Amino acid sequence: MKNKKILIVDDEENIRILFKEELEDEGYAVDLASNGFEAIEKVKNNSYDLVVLDIKIPGIDGIQTLNEIKKINTNQPVILCSAYGEFRQDFSSWASDAYVVKSADTKELKQTIAKILTQNG
Numbered sequence: 051m052k053n054k055k056i057l058i059v060d061d062e063e064n065i066r067i068l069f070k071e072e073l074e075d076e077g078y079a080v081d082l083a084s085n086g087f088e089a090i091e092k093v094k095n096n097s098y099d100l101v102v103l104d105i106k107i108p109g110i111d112g113i114q115t116l117n118e119i120k121k122i123n124t125n126q127p128v129i130l131c132s133a134y135g136e137f138r139q140d141f142s143s144w145a146s147d148a149y150v151v152k153s154a155d156t157k158e159l160k161q162t163i164a165k166i167l168t169q170n171g
Contacts, residue, residue: 053079054167055078055079055080055081055096055097055099055100056073056079056099056100056101056102056163057083057089057098057100057102058073058083058102059083059086059101059103059104059115060084060104060131061084061085061104061107065104066082068154068156072160073156073160085108086108086110086111086115087109087110089103090118090119093119093122098126099167100128100129100163101119101126101127101129102129102163103115103128103131104130104132105130106132106133116128116146127166128146129146129149129150129162130148131149131151131152131159132149132152148165
């Protein structure tokens with residue numbers, strides 16, 4: 051898991067900082083984006099082992115951002131992470147590799163990240 055690079059996309063600065071600190075403590079390299087446009091540019095110009103993507107973000111939402119990321123790299127692992135659990139049932143979210151309900155307790159997120167990174171080598 052060491053040296054894996056993760057992009058966190060969330061419009062809430064405190065969430066970005068929390069996730070960055072928690073994931074860096076686990077040994078990951080973490081990059082941040084505050085909106086979909088920034089995330090798409092970063093995915094175009096960098097290689098990430100995983101993207102953690104909020105759904106409710108300004109500009110283009112997380113579902114649209116997910117679709118654009120998959121156009122850039124169809125194999126890019128993406129975890130949708132939202133405070134809104136109802137999106138889990140939304141067909142358009144199924145293009146993601148996993149769905150985690152956002153929480154200050156990052157245990158589920160970290161477990162999901164580890165599982166996906168293990169599956170993808």
